[in-house]
Amino acid sequence: xxxxxxxxxxxxxxxxxxxxxxxxxxxxxxxxxxxxxxxxxxxxxxxxxxxxxxxxxxxxxxxxxxxxxxxxxxxxxxxxxxxxxxxxxxxxxxxxxxxxxxxxxxxxxxxxxxxxxxxxxxxxxxxxxxxxxxxxxxxxxxxxxxxxxxxxxxxxxxxxxxxxxxxxxxxxxxxxxxxxxxxxxxxxxxxxxxxxx
Numbered sequence: 001x002x003x004x005x006x007x008x009x010x011x012x013x014x015x016x017x018x019x020x021x022x023x024x025x026x027x028x029x030x031x032x033x034x035x036x037x038x039x040x041x042x043x044x045x046x047x048x049x050x051x052x053x054x055x056x057x058x059x060x061x062x063x064x065x066x067x068x069x070x071x072x073x074x075x076x077x078x079x080x081x082x083x084x085x086x087x088x089x090x091x092x093x094x095x096x097x098x099x100x101x102x103x104x105x106x107x108x109x110x111x112x113x114x115x116x117x118x119x120x121x122x123x124x125x126x127x128x129x130x131x132x133x134x135x136x137x138x139x140x141x142x143x144x145x146x147x148x149x150x151x152x153x154x155x156x157x158x159x160x161x162x163x164x165x166x167x168x169x170x171x172x173x174x175x176x177x178x179x180x181x182x183x184x185x186x187x188x189x190x191x192x193x194x195x196x197x
Contacts, residue, residue, distance in 0.1 A: 007183070020035070057193070058090075
């Protein structure tokens with residue numbers, strides 16, 4: 001599953017873009033560009049956070065608090081921007097100002113507009129990742145129950161290799177980091193944690 005593609009599809013729907021445009025003052029083209037730039041960075045940062053046991057536990061805990069089944073357009077329209085701002089702060093940490101500055105420079109938006117957009121999409125991002133990870137757990141559990149030998153224990157160690165420490169600063173373009181950018185490594189980490197738990 002490509003998490004990035006799923007999130008982009010939902011966040012770039014006409015309803016989502018219209019809500020973001022109306023609340024930030026950005027054109028629909030600017031919104032679309034900013035969302036396309038921001039989501040891979042956010043997924044990469046979340047993957048980096050999930051590469052430590054404490055960070056992964058914190059992320060799993062946060063995901064359990066964001067399980068909205070509403071459409072992304074509705075979630076964005078009704079977003080609690082204070083909550084969204086806190087989420088972005090947790091995801092980006094000390095890199096937040098640098099990431100906002102980079103996104104503003106590349107999209108033509110102001111830093112305030114970038115911050116507003118990020119705080120609006122953050123709760124929907126969390127619920128989207130939560131839904132995707134739960135679906136992956138259900139799928140994997142079903143597969144394991146069919147494939148595992150009676151009394152056998154499935155070895156999850158191979159899943160641990162799907163994600164690793166993020167040594168590159170977020171503001172630099174990654175070179176060979178597609179698993180972090182498209183969210184597959186993040187889902188691998190979440191899947192491992194949830195199946196072990």
